[in-house]
Amino acid sequence: MTESRATRRLAAVLAADIVGYSRHMGRDELATRSRFNALMDSVIRPAVARFGGRIVKLLGDGLLVEFASVVDAVDCATAWQHEVARSNAADTDVPQLVFRIGVNLGDVIVEGDDIHGDGVNVASRLESLADPGGIVLSRAARDQVRDKIDIPLDDLGEIEVKNIARPVRAFKIGHNREPAPVARRRWPLAAAAAVLLAVALVWLQPWIRLSEARAIAAMELPLPSKPSVAVMPFRNQAGEPGELAADVIARDVTDSLSLVSGLFVISSSSTFSYKESTATPQQVSRELGVRNIVQGTVRGTGGDFRVAVEIVDGVNGATIWREEFQQSGSDSFKLKEDISHSIARILAQNIARSSAPGRSTFSDEAYTLWYRASREIGKAPSKSGFSFAKALAESALAIDPEFGRALAVLAYIDTQNGYFGFVDDRQGAMRKGLEKARNAVRLAPDDWYVHEMLGFSLMNVRAYEDAVAAFDVAIGLAPSSDSTLIRSALPLLFLGRPDEAEARLLTAMRINPLYDWAPVNFLAMAYYEQGRFPEAVEKFDEAARLNPGFIGNMVWRAAAHAQVGNQETAERIAARLLEKAPGWTISSNFVQIRDPAMQALLDDGLRKAGLPE
Structure with a gap:
């Protein structure tokens, strides 16, 4: 049997780290990240490119860089440290970021654009031994540069490296070493090309800014004002x-x-x-x-x-x-x-509230079962789908009986089974679901997901004011949850508050630009309640194309077309509604708006469409 072999190569590896990075971030995150980005653009990336290196990855507070030559790696490290020191001295008002650097020549494992293995581990260990602003080499790297660069070295002796069988000898570069001129070991043509490139980059800066401006202008949606x-x-x-x-x-x-x-x-x-x-x-x-x-x-x-x-x-x-x-x-x-x-x-933002979402279980297995169940209930409602999701959620609760999200899924399933008539005792199922939703909130009071499920359960039993309150808690905990914003619009619409519903739906549709039929249909309902009938017709028609079999759309869409005088279309939609729901009448309509004027406006459209009382 043939075994697959990892791709390996010999590489000069440079590992760099910012001294006291956590302290700098604690003082001023934004200024620290801004300064690091400025050094990347003005010093580090140009130095790496100048000496033929490749930035493998950024490591939050440092970098990993690969070179084909140890001489190039050491020259880059020296130029890097001198230019950072000069930049810090020139502007003492910015965070004074200082780097440690380690350089090693060793075997690395290659995975795509990434490298790892002993060669990388040794470089990282050497970096930790360097003085602030200093550079430490392995013996393998020292041997490559000893006769090629005039470089003062201090022997640090042998060091232990995790997972490396033998100690590694380390050498510190003296602080008095000046950066090597780039022209050394470079063809004159290459040096000239570098100068021309530098001039070109300066000349191209306005074009680069123009290119970015054009890219932003070409966006299908405007960039938000915040990151x-x-x-x-x-x-x-x-x-x-x-x-x-x-x-x-x-x-x-x-x-x-x-x-x-x-x-x-x-x-x-x-x-x-x-x-x-x-x-x-x-x-x-x-x-x-x-x-x-x-x-x-x-x-x-x-x-x-x-x-x-x-x-x-x-x-x-x-x-x-x-x-x-x-x-x-x-x-x-x-x-x-x-x-x-x-x-x-x-992205230089306040992370005080970015703890793990819904960490109301410490069991990976229970969490994965809930995740699968939550994906299942997000599909089109069906008795078999709800049965499968219920089994998953119950398995999660068997592992962790206090897992609020799993109980919230069961609450959702009960209320939806009752709402869609998948069980005989519809009201009993909805009451049972509401009780489970409230218990889920008691288990996980800081989890937006359980509050959203409570809001949905309250809405199904037509406790609209309480549903809005539950959704508001969920939105306060997770303002970028499009599902919460969309679902919270429904009780607002049933309370006759279309302006608030419209604002939430437009926000949700920006957060989720590839939205489905639901926010489109709900937005059309808001437009109808506001008396914006032509806009309502446009959105109801769009929602119908996305979900042609939804009865709720047929009810409102027939009324909207009737209000704008599209009588033939309104009657055709009304006929399809009665075909899908025989015996449907205006008086038995499940859409009941608390605002009498808005309910009368809907009923008026339904009568104009020719639907029976």
């Missing part, structure tokens, strides 16, 4: 066990970020439509109207996952940040928290 982000479905490279894990991580990171004040987060309902797509970050940015695109890859075996995550600027295609996370044991919650917090920090 905006879309978390794409994570790629699975961990076989079958990783498929569900990749989906859960991406959706939960989206939910976590939606709790962060100051961020605009696109709903996973939209981003997961790209799951099988090859769309570029720029294309996704243009279609969803956001600047930052989060991408991830899940690797590993047997449930031990490594997740590589990056943020790409969707306007110019540049990678802003890249980092790898390791799942610790079976605690996937910690993994998702780490990813979410890191993304929030990179």
